[in-house]
Structures are given as C-alpha cells and as structure tokens.
Amino acid sequence: AQRVTQPEKLLSVFKGAPVELKCNYSYSGSPELFWYVQYSRQRLQLLLRHISRESIKGFTADLNKGETSFHLKKPFAQEEDSAMYYCALSGHHGNKLVFGAGTILRVKS
Amino acid sequence: SAVISQKPSRDICQRGTSLTIQCQVDSQVTMMFWYRQQPGQSLTLIATANQGSEATYESGFVIDKFPISRPNLTFSTLTVSNMSPEDSSIYLCSVSESSNQPQHFGDGTRLSIL
Numbered sequence: 629a630q631r632v633t634q635p636e637k638l639l640s641v642f643k644g645a646p647v648e649l650k651c652n653y654s655y656s657g658s659p660e661l662f663w664y665v666q667y668s669r670q671r672l673q674l675l676l677r678h679i680s681r682e683s684i685k686g687f688t689a690d691l692n693k694g695e696t697s698f699h700l701k702k703p704f705a706q707e708e709d710s711a712m713y714y715c716a717l718s719g720h721h722g723n724k725l726v727f728g729a730g731t732i733l734r735v736k737s
Numbered sequence: 738s739a740v741i742s743q744k745p746s747r748d749i750c751q752r753g754t755s756l757t758i759q760c761q762v763d764s765q766v767t768m769m770f771w772y773r774q775q776p777g778q779s780l781t782l783i784a785t786a787n788q789g790s791e792a793t794y795e796s797g798f799v800i801d802k803f804p805i806s807r808p809n810l811t812f813s814t815l816t817v818s819n820m821s822p823e824d825s826s827i828y829l830c831s832v833s834e835s836s837n838q839p840q841h842f843g844d845g846t847r848l849s850i851l
Binding site: 674725 | 768
C-alpha cells in the first residue's frame, strides 16, 4: 500500500533559521515524490518534484530511497514561507497522488 | 500550466439535496481528478475522471454517491448526492496535461451541509 507520513503537524522556526519538513513514504515500487504548498487564501500549488532536482524559492528535497524519505529543506527561513506543506507520492498508477497529512510551517520574526 | 476554474467556490446545502461542482480548464488536459479534503484532514482521491467513459473510483467512493462526468478534455463535473453533514468538506479538482506531468489544482469548493 502507498502511504506518506509527515510526522509534524506544526513546525515553528525563527526567520533566518534552517527549516526541515520531514516526509517518509511507503511504496514497493519506484515512486515519484512531490511537495505541494498552500499559502493563506491561495490554492494548493506544486513546489517541487523529485525528478526535477531543482531549487524553488530556496527549497530543496532529495529522494533517499534507503531511508524512504523526501525531506524538504531550506537553509534560511523567511516569513513568506509560512504555509501548509504537503508531501505527496505518485506510484504511476494513472498518476494518482497520495498525500501526507501536511505540516504547517510558521516562520516567526 | 493550465488555468483551472472551479465553481461554485462555496455553498451551504440542506441535507438530502445534491450539488454539482464544475471544473473548467483553459486547455485540453489528459487527466482530471477529484479530491476531498475533510475538515482538519489531508486530501483524499475520490476518482479519476475519464473522458468519454465512466470515472475510476477509489476504494470507499461509489458512483451513486459521487457521479462524475467528463464530456470533453477541458471540463468535468462532480455531483455530491443525497448530502449529509458528513459530506461537509472541500472538494478539489486537479488536472495533469499528460501522465508524466504533475497535477495542478483548482481553488476548491467549500461545501457545508446543514
């Protein structure tokens, strides 16, 4: 079965501090992993996908197949990073997504 | 990416009634999906809307409760039938331009049932 676990409901950090949002997954094949973000009063939008291997808004995420993880990282948090972050997995069964529970990131000034 | 319009944005309905939610895309897309987000919960896939054929439903969701139409490559509807308070959720449409492209989401429909 496909499962995505985000262990933290809320992560609160100070501006300028490093951020790591944890995501672990369970899937027997080769998954595709995504991070989606939802800012206040905005729609859910794609932040990163692991096959792109790019940095968006200073965020990066590396797929670690040994640890079945896809943690989202940013070296210096900014107040505008405050949002809900969802990790999601696609097992290539028609492109369907399985979402984690989400983590609220609060960046304090 | 495609521009997705979802209507209505919110509604308050009486129990026992039905509501149809529309999802319109400004370009042809291969795949369209419908998700539900119950209060305080994450997103759960209801079904994949297939153009010209019956939708593919996930475990726990049935066509009689959530009939879906997809008459062409730019439009889909989800109906929530015989609503009860447990159906109070945000319903989201998402699209993918092809099977190897990521999904993009509409603004969602916030539905409350009294």
